[in-house]
Amino acid sequence: MSNRGKTGIACCAVIFCGLIHGGIAQAEPQPSPVPSAWELTLQPTEPTRIVVDLGGVKKTFWYFLYTVTNNTGEDVDFHPEIVRVSEIETEATASQAQKNPGQAPRITPEPAIIGLDSRVFKAIAERHQRTHPFxxxxxxxxxxxxxxxxxxxxxxxxxxxxxxxxxxxxxxxxGLSGEQTSKPNPTHNPKKAESEDNPRFFVIRKTLAMPYTIPGDERTRPTAIPVLGRMTWVMR
Structure with a gap:
């Protein structure tokens, strides 16, 4: 993943923590209601699983295919930054979660794998050879x-x-839009030098959010088909 992608994940985590611990009430930036910069067209498939044999060890991966088309009227550099953020909910009380952190709610951001094992890519490509030959x-x-x-x-x-x-x-x-803006870093320490770990501002970009729910429980979810909610543009 690029440094820009890492910064995007750090931005969300730092801003979230800053809002909680600092008690800051700030309106989140919203994307323009009409495109204010170039915008690519995305056609994604639904996320699904695949099991790949990696030298005698079978591993399960999630993936989705996507086709991106440039109808902007100009050539653009395409740098996709794709992150999956999963949520584990719990019925445990705050005191129970404090005693047993494993019962606490959890939000886990995971960037898409860029340096993909060739065996994983080959298995996916073979599965979709007829529909996505290129x-x-x-x-x-x-x-x-x-x-x-x-x-x-x-x-x-x-x-x-x-x-x-x-x-x-x-x-x-x-990476689908050229729209971007900056947002102050609520945890910036002015007594320290500005750096990648201590930026004054975060650059956030117009990003497509695709929310899914997985029906069932822990026993049935490993084979359940995720259900897509309403896709929206966000600044992230």
């Missing part, structure tokens, strides 16, 4: 995207297996 690896997806349908690019976002306790997750797909 599938490229996540690394090859990162380059200039020319205009028009004939130059559309199809790739894959792959994630580790989900904890069966997770009842929902959201996939955030960045």
């Amino acid at each position: 599938l490229v690896t996540p690394v090859k997806a990162i380059e200039r995207l020319l205009q028009g349908r004939d130059n559309a690019r199809t790739s894959v976002a792959v994630f580790p297996d989900l904890d069966p306790r997770a009842s929902k997750f959201t996939i955030y797909f960045g």
Whole structure:
């Protein structure tokens, strides 16, 4: 994942903590109601699982395919930043969660795997050979995207297996829009030098949020089909 992607995850975590611990009430930036910069067209498939034999060890991965098309009227650099944020809910009380952290609610951000094992990509490509014959690896997806349908690019976002306790997750797909803004870092320490770990501002970008719920319980979720909610644009 790029440094920009790491910064995006850190931005969300730091802002969230700052709002809680600092008691700061700030309105979250919202994307423009109409596109204010270039915007690519995305066609994703639904997230699904695949089991791959990695040298005698079978591992489960989640993935989805996507096709991105540039109808903006100009060539643009395509740098996808894709993150899955899963949520584990709990009925434990605050005191119970404090005594047993394993019972506490948990939010886990996981960036899509960029340096994908070739065996994983091969298994996915073979599964979709008929419908997506021009599938490229996540690394090859990162380059200039020319205009028009004939130059559309199809790739894959792959994630580790989900904890069966997770009842929902959201996939955030960045890199589809040129719209961006900056937001003050609520935990910035002015007594220290400004750095990647202590920035004064975070750059946040228009990002597509795709929320899913996983029906069932811990026993049935490993085979359940996720249900897509309402996709929205957010600043992240």
